[in-house]
Amino acid sequence: MAHTSGTGTIVAVVGAGSDEALETLEGLAGVEALSLRGTEPALAARRIAAASVPWIVHDADPLEHVAAAWVELYEERATLGTLEVEVQATLADFEAGRAVMPDYYIVLDPDQADATWRHWWCGALGHRAPRRILPAAAASSPRDAALRRMLRTLPTSRPWPEPASWLPGLPFAIPDRVGLHE
Numbered sequence: 001m002a003h004t005s006g007t008g009t010i011v012a013v014v015g016a017g018s019d020e021a022l023e024t025l026e027g028l029a030g031v032e033a034l035s036l037r038g039t040e041p042a043l044a045a046r047r048i049a050a051a052s053v054p055w056i057v058h059d060a061d062p063l064e065h066v067a068a069a070w071v072e073l074y075e076e077r078a079t080l081g082t083l084e085v086e087v088q089a090t091l092a093d094f095e096a097g098r099a100v101m102p103d104y105y106i107v108l109d110p111d112q113a114d115a116t117w118r119h120w121w122c123g124a125l126g127h128r129a130p131r132r133i134l135p136a137a138a139a140s141s142p143r144d145a146a147l148r149r150m151l152r153t154l155p156t157s158r159p160w161p162e163p164a165s166w167l168p169g170l171p172f173a174i175p176d177r178v179g180l181h182e
Contacts, residue, residue: 007048007049007051007052007056008051008052008053008054008055008056009054009055009056009103009104009154010048010056010058010100010102010103010104011055011056011057011058011102011103011104011105011106011151011154012057012058012059012060012061012062012102012104012105012106013057013058013059013105013106013108013147014059014061014105014106014107014108014121015107015108015109015110015113015138016108016109016112016138017108017109017138017139018037018059018108019035019037019059020138020139020142021059021106021108021138021139021147022034022035022057022058022059023139023142024139024142024143024144024145024146024147024148025057025147025148025151028148030053030054030055031053031054031055031056031057031151032051032053032055032056032057033057033058034047034048034051034056034057034058034059034060035058035059036048036058036059036060037059037060037061038060039060041060041062041093041098041099042093042098042099044058044060044062044099044100045062045097045098045099045100048100049100055151057147057151058102061105062090062093062094062099062100062101062102063090063101063125065086065089065090066083066086066087066090066167066170067117067120067125068086069082069083069085069086069087070083070120070124070170070173071114071116071117071120073171074116074119074174074175075116080171083170083171084171087167087168087170090163090167091163091164091167091168094163094164095164101160101163103132103159103160104132104133104134104154105121105125105132105133105134106134106135106136106147106150107121107122107133107134107135107136108136108137108138109135109136109137109138110122110135111135115175116175119175120175121133121135122135123173123175124170124173124175127173128160128161128166129157129158129159129160129161130157131155131156131157132157132160134150134154134155136150
């Protein structure tokens with residue numbers, strides 16, 4: 001299920017340098033920065049739901065396995081069946097409340113990512129809610145305030161559509177063509 005709880009705005013920071021990015025938020029009033037990468041989705045969902053601040057910023061991506069399967073499919077390192085299994089498992093996690101879709105993704109240094117990963121963030125995922133995928137430079141120092149500024153200026157936009165309405169169609173979200181004929 002998409003983020004509909006009474007928690008604050010949930011922001012997932014993904015990409016190389018997410019640990020450093022979260023560190024730049026330490027001590028910021030109204031923000032809880034949670035290092036959750038590698039945590040079981042259900043535990044991450046509980047930690048996010050337990051936060052009682054306006055901004056919850058974390059590094060756990062509920063679509064991590066789906067993204068990896070999509071990238072591997074288009075890099076010819078996995079099969080369509082692998083992607084389908086990951087989509088079904090992720091949808092079950094959303095339905096059972098074991099995963100929470102963030103309101104926003106901040107993608108660190110997407111221009112440095114491999115092409116297929118860039119197409120995942122900016123195409124296959126970004127196509128669903130373009131103003132909810134925000135590219136950003138990774139923190140250049142512990143005092144880098146770019147992420148803090150970004151949190152203050154998040155764009156408003158329509159919410160994410162329910163994952164069940166678009167995750168099953170991911171095999172048809174072909175890199176370089178996402179959004180051209182939809």
